[in-house]
Amino acid sequence: ILNVEQSPQSLHVQEGDSTNFTCSFPSSNFYALHWYRWETAKSPEALFVMTLNGDEKKKGRISATLNTKEGYSYLYIKGSQPEDSATYLCACLSWGAQKLVFGQGTRLTINP
Amino acid sequence: NAGVTQTPKFQVLKTGQSMTLQCAQDMNHNSMYWYRQDPGMGLRLIYYSASEGTTDKGEVPNGYNVSRLNKREFSLRLESAAPSQTSVYFCASSDWGAQETQYFGPGTRLLVL
Numbered sequence: 001i002l003n004v005e006q007s008p009q010s011l012h013v014q015e016g017d018s019t020n021f022t023c024s025f026p027s028s029n030f031y032a033l034h035w036y037r038w039e040t041a042k043s044p045e046a047l048f049v050m051t052l053n054g055d056e057k058k059k060g061r062i063s064a065t066l067n068t069k070e071g072y073s074y075l076y077i078k079g080s081q082p083e084d085s086a087t088y089l090c091a092c093l094s095w096g097a098q099k100l101v102f103g104q105g106t107r108l109t110i111n112p
Numbered sequence: 113n114a115g116v117t118q119t120p121k122f123q124v125l126k127t128g129q130s131m132t133l134q135c136a137q138d139m140n141h142n143s144m145y146w147y148r149q150d151p152g153m154g155l156r157l158i159y160y161s162a163s164e165g166t167t168d169k170g171e172v173p174n175g176y177n178v179s180r181l182n183k184r185e186f187s188l189r190l191e192s193a194a195p196s197q198t199s200v201y202f203c204a205s206s207d208w209g210a211q212e213t214q215y216f217g218p219g220t221r222l223l224v225l
Contacts, residue, residue, distance in 0.1 A: 044155070046214065098160065101171075102147075102154045
């Protein structure tokens with residue numbers, strides 16, 4: 001079974017600071033990587049879907065990069081705000097598979 | 113446009129009881145999924161339906177059955193609930209396959225006593 005690891009598991013950041021965290025996945029048979037943002041008591045919402053090595057995507061203050069050769073993706077948040085507090089999930093899809101495998105998530109807390 | 117809806121939002125069952133969790137989407141998506149979320153475990157796929165008329169097992173299918181009733185609806189059935197099935201259940205859909213963005217419902221919180 002595909003193993004997707006996220007680190008750190010939790011993170012506390014001061015408001016205004018920038019931060020980043022990692023999603024690691026097996027580089028062989030890679031097809032796509034998803035990032036989702038999951039606020040407490042809500043359902044996960046899509047941030048990015050990435051497929052190409054070297055790809056970089058941006059949505060406001062949040063951006064992500066992808067390295068399929070070494071099997072990792074970084075999610076960056078610039079100038080953290082309290083509303084950024086959430087769990088950030090990544091999920092990987094392999095060639096020929098029809099299902100995503102999710103990591104355990106990074107729980108981000110922004111301290112005002 | 114409601115997106116993905118799930119019923120019920122919360123349910124308490126006794127061990128051995130059965131129930132069906134309902135999911136519907138109004139985005140004309142082809143693929144639908146059922147996940148469970150447990151503390152420290154992330155989201156784990158129970159069953160999925162790549163397209164209308166097909167269903168397949170995910171990572172943790174034991175104790176569950178599914179029905180893709182039509183393109184809109186995908187139900188999850190617990191035939192004989194066990195305490196280990198206490199969890200939050202999320203339904204999701206995507207346009208065509210898991211490479212596409214998945215849209216999640218609000219979740220069903222299930223407690224099995």
